[in-house]
Amino acid sequence: MTTSSVPSKPLAPQIDDLLTCVHCGFxxxxxxxxEILGSENDSPRGRLYLMRAVAEGRLEVDDRSFGRHLDRCLGCRACEPVCPSGVRYGSLLEHARGERVTASGPLVRAAGIPIDLFFGNRWLGLLGWLALRLLRASGIPRLIARAGRAGRMPGHLRFAMAMLAATAPRARGALRGVRRRRRREGTWRSADAVGGPPDGELVALLEGCVMWGLFRHVNHATERLVHAQGVRTVRLPPGLCCGALHAHAGRLEMARELARRMIAAIENSGARLLVTNSAGCSAAIKDYGEWLRDDPIYRERAERVGRLVRNASEWLVERPQLGYRSLSARLGYDAPCHLLHAQRIDEPPVELLAQVPDLEVVKLPRSERCCGAAGLYGLLRRRLSEDILLRKLGEVLETDVDVVATGNPGCLMQIGAGALVHHIPVQAIHPIELLAGLLESD
Ligand code: SF4
Ligand code: SF4
Structure with a gap:
């Protein structure tokens, strides 16, 4: 670790938040x-200590060791609920990564441009997602994923293909009818509300970027459950990204720009509530007030929109219970970090799944533990991510479940891909997809 004779203090505005850490180690x-590395610098307390050193000018923000320990952080925020001092670790991590991006050279900044283009330019993004869907439909990703030896750590390409293969619809039979109906109605609507009485309640549904690109079946499933509640829906434009991936990577300006676009789209929808099925997206939108607190035009609008967003499980569990067909199976629930730790939503998905007759629902033994997905972490930090994933897969085997349910695209891809490459006969499914596939009204 190097210190500088000319101290810089890029995290100085966060010093009050940093000082709330009392180093208790809880x-x-x-x-x-x-848990895996056993190093203080790879713990929340250690990383906060390093951030404080930067804020106080004892450590340069572009110090390589500082960057290494920040990069190893999953951003899972499991350290927040257990902290007696209420340290806002997730927000501090985003600021620290943002300062590193600001201090980085042109080459590092240029490396983020493809992500900005893919998620920031809707039309480029839509083309990219369509290409990925075609590749998925070819069956090649699945073949590549299954090609290696079981138990052997997969390379980047094989794991990426496994992640893509893991996005295929699971409740295929049950959703077939829906997809036919959807084709008749057109691929998407942004202006006209559908479902429910014309003067009834209206909610906006987030199509999203990854969710629209690779999990449209889950978006359709969400819409069906909302309609089953007699509520009308209006869809936000496809490809519209919430900015979560950018914020986690420290590309804060792009994240704020995407947040402004999202706020305008939600306001224009005419709905008084936004329902999302992606834990990462609902967590990010709930944080918009924090992201845009220095923007005089958007600050209040961001806070208001943050209060309008509901995770689909959070919304559905408050509504009248729907009728589901029975399913004789044993299901393991794994909590997405950005649902459990960032939004403190624990029981709603389990309570909803428990409404399915004959379905035995158990939480995985360490359901609160990250699966190692964490945005692009699963691809960029393969070794550490694989170590974390193998523990999760061990719990899946130990629990002897037929299927794993988890409500976030990254977790679905990570666990699904892990099962594929390690030849474990368990599929990962979004709880909403499972519920919609069992709706009695079909
Ligand atoms: S639990 Fe909170 S106060 Fe204690 S060391 Fe961790 S971050 Fe700091
Ligand atoms: S966000 Fe997760 S990985 Fe990062 S310090 Fe907190 S608990 Fe550890």
Whole structure:
């Protein structure tokens, strides 16, 4: 670790938040990277200490060791709920990564441009997603994923193909009729509300970027459950990204720009509530007030929109119970970090799944533990991500479940891909997809 004779203090505005850490160490057992690496600098307390050193000018923000320990953080926020001082670790991590991006050279900044283009330019993004869907439909990703030996750590390409293959619809039979109906109605609507009485309640549905690109079946399933509640829906434009991936990577300006676009789209929808099925998206939108607190035009609008968003499980569990067909199976629930730790939503998905007759629902033994997906972490930090994933897969085997349910695209891809490449006969499914596939009204 190097110190500089000319100290810079890029995290100085966060010093009050940093000083709320009293170094008690209660967060250490909750941290997956500390569990595996056993190093203080790879624990929440250690990383906060390094951020404080930067804020106080004792450490340069572009110090390589600082960057290494920040990069190893999953951003899972498991350290937040267990912290007696209420340290806002997730927000501090985003600021620290943002300062590193600002201080980085042109080459590092240029490396983020493809992500900005893919998620920031809707038309480029839509083309990219369509190409990925075609590749998925070819069956090649699945063949590549299954080609290696079981138990052997997969390379980047094989795991990426496995992640793509893991996005295929699971409740295929049950949703077939819906997809036919959807084709008759057109691929998407943004202006006209559908479902429910014309003067009835209206909610906006987030199509999203990854969710629209690779999990449209889950978006359709969400819409069906909302309609089954007699509520009308209006869809936000496809490809519209919430900015979560950019914020996690420290590309804060792009994240804020995407948040402004999202706020305008939600306001224009005419709905008084936004329902999303992606834990990462609902967590990000709930944080918009924080992201845009220095923007005089958007600050209040961001806070208002943050209060309008509901995760689909959070919304559905408050509504009248729907009728589901029975399913004789044993299901393991794994909590997405950005649902459990960032939004503190624990029981609603389990309570909803428990409404299915004959379905035995159990939480995985360490359901609160990250699966190692964490945005692009699963691809960029393969070794550490694989170590974390193998523990999760061990719990899946130990619990002897037929299927794993989890409500976030990254987790679905990570666990689904892990099962594929390690030849474990368990599929990962979004709880909403499973519920919609069993709706009695079909
Ligand atoms: S982050 Fe919270 S739990 Fe962890 S050492 Fe600091 S005060 Fe203690
Ligand atoms: S966000 Fe997760 S990986 Fe990062 S310090 Fe907190 S518990 Fe550890």
């Amino acid at each position: 967060c250490l057992p909750a941290c997956p990277t500390y």
